[in-house]
Amino acid sequence: MSQSTLSPGVTPVSFGGAFANDESERARFVSAQRRLAWRKRLLPVVAIAGLIALWGAVVAIFDVQPFIAPSPWAVASVLVEKADILLANLVPTATEALLGFLLGNLVAIVIATAFVYSKAAEEAFFPVAVMINTIPVVAKAPILVLLLGNGMEPKIAIAALICFFPTLVNMTRGLRDVNPQALELMKVLSASPREIFWKLRVRNSLPYLFSALKIAASMSVIGAIVGEWIGSTSGIGALIIQATYNFDSPLLYATIVVGSTFSAVFFSVISMLERRLLKWNTARAN
Amino acid sequence: MLNTMSFSAQIPLSLAASAVPAVECQGVTVRFTTERGTVTALENIDLTVPQGSFLSLLGPSGCGKSTLLRVVADLIAPTSGIVRVNGEAPEVARQNREIGFVFQDAALLPWRTALENVLLPLEVGGGARRSNNRDPRELLALVGLSGWEDAYPHELSGGMRQRVSIARALVSGPKLLLMDEPFGALDEITRDRLNEELLQVWESTGTTILFVTHSIYEAAFLGQEVLLLAARPGRVRELVDVNLPSPRRLPQRETAEFVELAGHLRRVLETC
Ligand SMILES: Nc1ncnc2c1ncn2[C@@H]1O[C@H](COP(=O)(O)OP(=O)(O)OP(=O)(O)O)[C@@H](O)[C@H]1O
Ligand SMILES: [Mg+2]
Numbered sequence: 404m405s406q407s408t409l410s411p412g413v414t415p416v417s418f419g420g421a422f423a424n425d426e427s428e429r430a431r432f433v434s435a436q437r438r439l440a441w442r443k444r445l446l447p448v449v450a451i452a453g454l455i456a457l458w459g460a461v462v463a464i465f466d467v468q469p470f471i472a473p474s475p476w477a478v479a480s481v482l483v484e485k486a487d488i489l490l491a492n493l494v495p496t497a498t499e500a501l502l503g504f505l506l507g508n509l510v511a512i513v514i515a516t517a518f519v520y521s522k523a524a525e526e527a528f529f530p531v532a533v534m535i536n537t538i539p540v541v542a543k544a545p546i547l548v549l550l551l552g553n554g555m556e557p558k559i560a561i562a563a564l565i566c567f568f569p570t571l572v573n574m575t576r577g578l579r580d581v582n583p584q585a586l587e588l589m590k591v592l593s594a595s596p597r598e599i600f601w602k603l604r605v606r607n608s609l610p611y612l613f614s615a616l617k618i619a620a621s622m623s624v625i626g627a628i629v630g631e632w633i634g635s636t637s638g639i640g641a642l643i644i645q646a647t648y649n650f651d652s653p654l655l656y657a658t659i660v661v662g663s664t665f666s667a668v669f670f671s672v673i674s675m676l677e678r679r680l681l682k683w684n685t686a687r688a689n
Numbered sequence: 690m691l692n693t694m695s696f697s698a699q700i701p702l703s704l705a706a707s708a709v710p711a712v713e714c715q716g717v718t719v720r721f722t723t724e725r726g727t728v729t730a731l732e733n734i735d736l737t738v739p740q741g742s743f744l745s746l747l748g749p750s751g752c753g754k755s756t757l758l759r760v761v762a763d764l765i766a767p768t769s770g771i772v773r774v775n776g777e778a779p780e781v782a783r784q785n786r787e788i789g790f791v792f793q794d795a796a797l798l799p800w801r802t803a804l805e806n807v808l809l810p811l812e813v814g815g816g817a818r819r820s821n822n823r824d825p826r827e828l829l830a831l832v833g834l835s836g837w838e839d840a841y842p843h844e845l846s847g848g849m850r851q852r853v854s855i856a857r858a859l860v861s862g863p864k865l866l867l868m869d870e871p872f873g874a875l876d877e878i879t880r881d882r883l884n885e886e887l888l889q890v891w892e893s894t895g896t897t898i899l900f901v902t903h904s905i906y907e908a909a910f911l912g913q914e915v916l917l918l919a920a921r922p923g924r925v926r927e928l929v930d931v932n933l934p935s936p937r938r939l940p941q942r943e944t945a946e947f948v949e950l951a952g953h954l955r956r957v958l959e960t961c
Contacts, residue, residue, distance in 0.1 A: 584796035591762055591790045593783055593814035602813060606800050683800045683841045 473653040481657040489642075489661045496639040497665055499555050499627035503562020504619055504669075511567045512612070515574035519604070525575070536568040540629050548633050558630030558638075565626035566619035573615035577608025610684045613677040620673045624666040709776035711865050711897035712738040712761055717770035719756050719923075729922035730756040734770070736916070736925070738899065740864070743891055745912030746901045747954065749961050753923025754901040758867045761899065762788050775864055782865070786810070786819055789858030789896075791868040795850040797842040797857075803829060804838035807857045821862030828856040831890060848872075848879040855887070859894065866898045873903060881939055884910055888937055905954045909933075910942055915954060919961040926961055929954060 455475050461467070462474045469477065482489070514532075518525040543564060547557040581603055589599045631640025639662040646655035714736040721728045730753040738744050746754045759765045760772055763779035774782035782788055797806045807825040810816045829835055832852035842850055851871055858866055872880040884907060891898055902908050908915045909931055917926040931950065933941060941947055 582796060584792040584794060585798060587759075587764055588790065588792065588796050588809075589813065590764060591783060591788060592810050592816065593786075595814070598813040602809070603798070606798070609800075681800070683843070 470650040470652055473656055477653040478656040478660065481653040482660065485654065485657065489657060492638055492642045492658070493661055493665060495555065495637050496558075496624070496627050496631065496662065499558040499630065499638070500562050500623040500665075500669070502555075503559045503564075503626055504566055504623040506559065507563030507566030507623070508570045508616065508619060510563070511570035511615075512574050515571055515578055515608075518571075518575045519578040532568060532571055535564065540565060540626060544630050544633050547630070553634055558627045558635075561630040562623040562626035565622045569618045569622075570612065570615040573611040574608055577611030578604045581607045609681055613673070613681065616673050617670060617677070620669040621666045624662065624669065628662060709740070710737045710773075711740045711742070711775060712736065712899065713771075713773040713776075714757075714761075715771040717757075717760060717767045717772060719753070719760060719765065720768045731760070731767075732922035732924045734923075734925060738897060740775075741895050741897055743888075743898045743900065743911060743913050745908035745915045746899060746918065747903075747905065747908040747915055747958065748918030748923070748926070749920045749958070750903070751923075752918040752920035752961065754918060755869050756923065757918075758790075758869050758899060758901060761865075762790050762867055784814075786814075786816060786821070786861040787864045789861065789863035789866045791851070791854050791858050791866065791871045793870045793873055795842075795847075795854040797850055797853055799842050802839045802841055803834060803845065803853045806842070806853055807860055810857060810861050816861055819861060823860055823862055825856070825860055828859055829853070831859075831893075832856045833886065846879075848875050848883060851875065851883065855890070859890070859896070864897060866896045868898065868900045870901050870903065872907070880904075880907070885937075885939055887911065892936065905951050905958065906942060909947065909950050909954060910937060910939075917954065917957050917961065927957055929957075 459475045462472060467474075514524075514528065518529070540561065544557070544561055547560045547564075551557040551560060585603055586599070589603060594602070627638070628640040628643070631638035632644055635641045639658055642658045643655060643662075646652070646658060714734050717731055717734040717736075718729070719731040721730055734757065746757065748754055756765070760767050761774060761779060763783045772779050775787055777785075777787075779788075798809065801809065804825060807828060811822060811825075816822070826835070826838065829838060832855055834849060834852055834856070837845065837849065842853070845853065855871070872883050875883065887898075888911065890896075898911075900908075900911055902911075910933075912931055915929045915931060917929065918924065919926040929950070933944075933947060933950075
C-alpha cells in the first residue's frame with residue numbers, strides 16, 4: 404500500500420506491538436474458549452439427568468401410583484411405543500405455532516415501524532395493544548374459536564397474539580433508541596430517510612428484536628397448545644386433555660416432553676440465528 | 690450538477706482558496722425555546738476562518754461551542770445571522786460533502802467493523818459518486834490503525850475508536866473538519882499523542898479544522914488561533930493569536946512562550 408499518495412512525510416503510528424503475535428498465548432485463549440463452550444453444553448445435560456434421577460427415586464421410594472405420577476421409565480417407554488401418535492399430534496401444533504410466530508412478529512414489526520414514524524399512530528394504538536395484551540390467553544381462546552371456527556385459524560391467531568406484544572414493545576424501542584450522535588452523523592452525511600432506516604434504525608433494533616423473538620418462540624407454542632384445549636381433536640393440546648381425562652399419566656407426561664422439546668428446539672434455532680447475525684453483540688455480551 | 694462541477698474545476702485553485710474563507714459567520718444568533726424559557730446559546734457571533742487554518746474554540750461549559758459547530762455543519766439553523774461555508778450555504782456544503790464531523794463519543798456504529806465504519810460515508814447520501822473520496826484503508830493507516838480493519842468498536846480502546854471516527858470524517862475528503870471535544874474522554878497521555886497526530890493529519894491533508902475543547906493546553910498547542918467564548922449568552926470574548934513555531938511538537942509546551950500564552954488564556958477564561 405503506498406502511503407505517499409495520501410500523506411507525504413507522515414509516519415503512521417504503529418500499533419503492531421498491541422497484537423501479541425505470541426502463538427502459545429493464542430493457543431491458551433482458544434483452549435480456554437473451547438472449555439467454556441463445552442461446560443455451557445454439558446452442565447444443563449447433567450442438571451436434567453440429575454432431576455430425572457431424583458424424580459425416579461421419589462416415585463420408587465414413596466411408591467407413587469401411576470395415575471398420580473408415572474415413573475421416568477414408563478414415560479420413556481410411551482415415548483418409544485407411541486412415537487407415531489405423538490409426532491402426528493406435534494405436526495398441527497408446530498404448524499400453528501410457527502405460522503402464529505411469523506404472523507404475530509411480522510405484524511408487530513410493521514406496527515412498530517409505523518409507531519416510530521408517527522407519534523399519533525402510537526398514541527392511538529398502543530393503549531389498544533396494551534388492553535388486548537391484558538386479556539388472559541385462556542379468555543382469548545374461546546373468543547377466537549367462536550370467531551374463527553374449529554380449524555387451525557384460531558390457534559394461529561392465539562399464537563400470533565401472544566407473540567405480538569413483546570415484539571411490538573421491543574421493536575419500537577430498538578428502532579427508536581438510536582444513539583443521537585449517530586443520527587446527527589447521518590444528517591451530516593445527507594443520508595436519506597430510507598438509508599437512516601435500513602442502515603441505522605433496523606440494525607440498531609436487531610438485538611432488541613431477537614430478545615423478543617426468543618420469548619415469542621416458546622410463547623407461540625404455549626398459545627397453540629392452549630388454543631387446542633378448546634374443541635380440538637388433534638394436536639399436543641388435545642392429547643393433553645385426552646390423557647388427563649383417561650388418567651393416562653405416562654401419555655400426559657410424554658406429550659408434555661414432546662411439546663417442550665419442540666419449544667426448546669425452536670428457541671435454540673432463534674438463539675443460533677441471533678449468534679450468527681449479531682456476532683458483534685454476542686461478543687460484547689460475553 | 691455536471692455543469693457546475695466542470696465549471697468549478699476551471700477556477701484556479703490558489704485564487705479560489707485565498708478568496709473564499711472556509712467559514713464565515715455574520716451576526717449569528719441562536720436561541721432555544723424550552724418549557725423553562727428561552728436560552729440564548731449564541732449572540733451576534735462574527736467570525737472568519739481562512740482556508741487551511743486550525744482554530745481552537747475554548748470557553749466555559751454551556752457557552753455555545755457545540756452549538757456553533759452544529760450551526761456550521763447545518764445540524765441546526767441559526768435564529769438570525771448569516772453562515773457561509775466555503776462561500777456557500779452550510780446546507781450546500783454539507784450536501785457536497787465538504788464538511789466532516791467528529792463527535793465527542795466517536796459515534797461508531799457498533800455492528801460495523803473499523804473499516805466498515807470508515808466506509809459508511811461512501812454508502813449513504815450518494816457518497817460513493819464523489820471525486821474527492823479517499824482510500825479507507827490508507828486513512829486507517831494514517832491514523833495508526835492498519836491491522837485493525839476488522840475489529841469491532843467494542844474491541845477497540847477509546848483512543849482507537851476516536852481514530853476510526855477521524856478516519857471516517859476524512860474519507861469524503863472534506864475541506865472543513867469540525868471536531869467537538871474529540872479527545873475529552875481520553876487520558877492525558879493518549880490525548881497528547883492524538884494531538885500530535887492530529888497536527889500531522891492536518892498538515893498532510895490541508896483541511897481547515899475547527900476544534901472545540903475544554904483544555905487550555907490542547908487549545909493553545911493545536912490552534913493557530915484560539916477563539917475564547919463567554920457564556921450566557923455565548924459571545925466572542927477574544928481571538929488570541931498563537932505564535933508558536935511549526936511544526937509543533939509536544940516539548941514546546943514547556944517553553945516560556947507557551948506557558949505565558951496558557952496563562953493569558955486562563956486569566957481570560959476565568960472572567961468568561
Ligand atoms: N437542543 C437544545 N435545546 C435547548 N437548549 C439547548 C440545546 N442545545 C444547547 N442548548 C443550550 O444552549 C447553551 C449552549 O449549549 P452548547 O451545547 O453549545 O454548550 P457547550 O459550549 O458546547 O458546552 P459544553 O462545553 O458543556 O459542551 C446551553 O445553555 C444549552 O443548555
Ligand atoms: Mg459541547
